Amino acid sequence: MKIEETHLEGCYIIEPKKFEDDRGYFFESFNNKIFKDTTNLDVNFVQDNQSFSYKGVVRGLHAQKGQYAQAKLVRVLKGEVIDVAVDARPNSSTFGKHVAVKLSAENNLQLFVPRGFLHGFSVLSEEAVFFYKCDNYYNKESEQGVRYDDPFLNINWGLDKENIKVSDKDLILPNFNEIFRK
Known part of the structure; x- marks a missing residue:
C-alpha cells in the first residue's frame, strides 16, 4: 500500500497494491x-x-462539527468521481484550501479526509x-456544509455547470466565508 500526503496536512491519498491474475484481482x-x-x-473506523x-x-460540501466531527476514508466501487476535501480547520496553514482527486473503480485510489475538513464529490x-468509512457516528444536529459553487473555494468539479445536479438541501448551504471567516 502506498500512502502519500497531499498538500493539505493530514489528508492522504492511498493506493493499494493490486494483485492480478487470470482469475481476477485482490x-x-x-x-x-x-x-x-x-x-x-x-x-x-466505526461506520461504513x-x-x-x-x-x-455533486454531493457536498459536508462535514460534522464538534464532538461528532468525522475523519473519512473514501473510495469508488463503480464509476469515476472527482473527490474534494477542503481544510476548514481555522488554525491550519492550509485553511480554506482544497484538494481534488480523481477516484475510480479502475485506479482504486482512496482519499483519507481528516476531521475538520469539508468533503464532497462529483460524478463523472x-x-x-461511492463508499466511505467514518471514525465517528453520524449525528444530524452536528451537520454543517458549504455550497459546492462557493466563489472563494473556486472548485473545479469537472462538469459543465448546466449539467450539475445538486440536492435542494445543498443549494441553500452558506458560503465558506459565512461560516469559517472571522
Missing part, C-alpha cells in the same frame, strides 16, 4: 498498522456508508457507487 484496501506507521495517525449517484451529481461517469 487488494487490501486498508491496513491500520501500515496507515499508523506511515502517518502517525491512529484511526478507528455507501451512496449511488448518476452522472452530473454514467453511474457511481
Whole structure:
C-alpha cells in the first residue's frame, strides 16, 4: 500500500497494491498498522456508508462539527468521481484550501479526509457507487456544509455547470466565508 500526503496536512491519498491474475484481482484496501506507521495517525473506523449517484451529481460540501466531527476514508466501487476535501480547520496553514482527486473503480485510489475538513464529490461517469468509512457516528444536529459553487473555494468539479445536479438541501448551504471567516 502506498500512502502519500497531499498538500493539505493530514489528508492522504492511498493506493493499494493490486494483485492480478487470470482469475481476477485482490487488494487490501486498508491496513491500520501500515496507515499508523506511515502517518502517525491512529484511526478507528466505526461506520461504513455507501451512496449511488448518476452522472452530473455533486454531493457536498459536508462535514460534522464538534464532538461528532468525522475523519473519512473514501473510495469508488463503480464509476469515476472527482473527490474534494477542503481544510476548514481555522488554525491550519492550509485553511480554506482544497484538494481534488480523481477516484475510480479502475485506479482504486482512496482519499483519507481528516476531521475538520469539508468533503464532497462529483460524478463523472454514467453511474457511481461511492463508499466511505467514518471514525465517528453520524449525528444530524452536528451537520454543517458549504455550497459546492462557493466563489472563494473556486472548485473545479469537472462538469459543465448546466449539467450539475445538486440536492435542494445543498443549494441553500452558506458560503465558506459565512461560516469559517472571522
